[in-house]
Amino acid sequence: MAQVEIKNEGKTVEVPDGASLVKLEGKCGLLFACKAGTCGSCRVRVLEGMENLEEPNEAEKQGLEMFGAEPNERLLCQARIKGGKIVIEY
Ligand code: FES
Numbered sequence: 001m002a003q004v005e006i007k008n009e010g011k012t013v014e015v016p017d018g019a020s021l022v023k024l025e026g027k028c029g030l031l032f033a034c035k036a037g038t039c040g041s042c043r044v045r046v047l048e049g050m051e052n053l054e055e056p057n058e059a060e061k062q063g064l065e066m067f068g069a070e071p072n073e074r075l076l077c078q079a080r081i082k083g084g085k086i087v088i089e090y
Pocket residue numbers: 031032033034035036037038039040041042043063075076077078
């Protein structure tokens with residue numbers, strides 16, 4: 001199992017290795033409105049463990065560009081975790 005620490009909520013959620021992080025829906029306060037990479041509601045800063053995420057898919061790349069996201073930001077409705085642990089805040 002992989003771990004996602006949500007720093008601003010002070011909690012850690014476990015998800016299967018290789019899972020889409022849309023699995024965090026309902027397990028944290030983050031909203032997943034469109035689940036298509038177009039609304040930005042699931043945009044987070046990755047504080048640690050960026051290497052444990054798969055590279056952004058096309059939908060995520062386009063969304064991040066559209067929102068002018070920083071290099072350490074990701075859209076969790078599109079991102080997949082390889083394994084290990086990441087630390088995020090939103
Ligand atoms: S839920 Fe809309 S961009 Fe992720």
